[in-house]
Amino acid sequence: MANAPDKKAVLRCSVRISQIKKFGQQQFGLPKTKNFSRYCPEKSGCFFVQWCSKEKIPQKDKDLEEELFFDGKEASCFCRKKEQEGLDAFVFKVPGFIDENSEKKFGSPLTPEHITWNQRSLAVMIFHEDFHVWVRKFKLKNISLDDKIEESLASIFGYVAAIFWAKEKHKKINARRFLRGTIKDADLACAAYEAMENVYQNNNLNSAEKDALKRKIFNKYQKSIFNDSSWCFDRKANFASLYVIYKYSKYINLFYKFFKTRNNLKTAMQQIEIIAKKSKSPDDFIECIKDLTTKK
Numbered sequence: 141m142a143n144a145p146d147k148k149a150v151l152r153c154s155v156r157i158s159q160i161k162k163f164g165q166q167q168f169g170l171p172k173t174k175n176f177s178r179y180c181p182e183k184s185g186c187f188f189v190q191w192c193s194k195e196k197i198p199q200k201d202k203d204l205e206e207e208l209f210f211d212g213k214e215a216s217c218f219c220r221k222k223e224q225e226g227l228d229a230f231v232f233k234v235p236g237f238i239d240e241n242s243e244k245k246f247g248s249p250l251t252p253e254h255i256t257w258n259q260r261s262l263a264v265m266i267f268h269e270d271f272h273v274w275v276r277k278f279k280l281k282n283i284s285l286d287d288k289i290e291e292s293l294a295s296i297f298g299y300v301a302a303i304f305w306a307k308e309k310h311k312k313i314n315a316r317r318f319l320r321g322t323i324k325d326a327d328l329a330c331a332a333y334e335a336m337e338n339v340y341q342n343n344n345l346n347s348a349e350k351d352a353l354k355r356k357i358f359n360k361y362q363k364s365i366f367n368d369s370s371w372c373f374d375r376k377a378n379f380a381s382l383y384v385i386y387k388y389s390k391y392i393n394l395f396y397k398f399f400k401t402r403n404n405l406k407t408a409m410q411q412i413e414i415i416a417k418k419s420k421s422p423d424d425f426i427e428c429i430k431d432l433t434t435k436k
């Protein structure tokens with residue numbers, strides 16, 4: 141077993157975290173949060189087992205069920221049980237998470253794994269999680285009602301904000317490469333999901349044919365999406381893991397274009413807030429963002 145981080149390392153990491161959070165508050169207008177301020181040495185990480193039907197491609201968060209574990213082995217064990225019940229299940233390893241209760245009380249836990257991370261990875265994670273709190277603070281329903289909008293936006297914001305932070309702090313960062321990889325991964329996830337959606341919405345195919353095509357599509361994308369990813373803890377390519385990665389990817393490209401045309405992230409955030417409040421629905425919000433990015 142890996143050595144537990146010593147007190148000094150935990151303290152050093154905590155100081156860095158509060159510096160990054162303060163930067164986010166000042167530069168991007170993020171709210172003060174409790175995220176990552178509570179150290180939980182007993183938690184080896186955050187592992188969500190997520191599962192769904194094998195026969196129906198998930199369209200919304202509600203189509204998946206989940207249970208949270210703080211131990212990878214326990215999570216894998218539970219996941220196996222779900223598979224034995226004939227379900228598509230996988231272990232989703234997340235660096236941080238918030239839910240309505242935990243954010244108000246404690247924020248996302250700081251785990252021993254975080255202590256070993258470099259500052260850039262910490263920055264991406266912190267900006268992502270604090271972004272979720274920002275959405276809740278301003279009650280931006282047209283973002284929060286569609287998990288694909290909220291997670292894609294939180295993800296690309298996390299990366300873009302981390303680049304701003306790194307540049308300000310004179311840290312070495314290859315921004316173009318950093319982002320190019322993110323966009324490429326997101327595009328792959330979207331392509332895989334859309335291919336699968338086409339198969340499963342095709343009424344001319346019977347379930348055996350669909351199943352065969354499902355396996356073919358997963359084989360094609362296994363390496364590029366599921367194999368070397370930290371989020372897909374057990375490397376399982378199935379409907380549950382595909383939907384989750386799609387959720388974090390669907391609007392990455394669109395919001396990247398939006399951020400790219402703005403050089404001040406704080407005003408970009410204010411603009412997002414206004415559009416989210418003015419728009420009539422999550423779909424309308426996306427249309428407004430599309431209009432803005434094409435017009436510039």
Ligand SMILES: [Zn+2]
Pocket residue numbers: 268269272291294
């Ligand atoms: Zn998130």
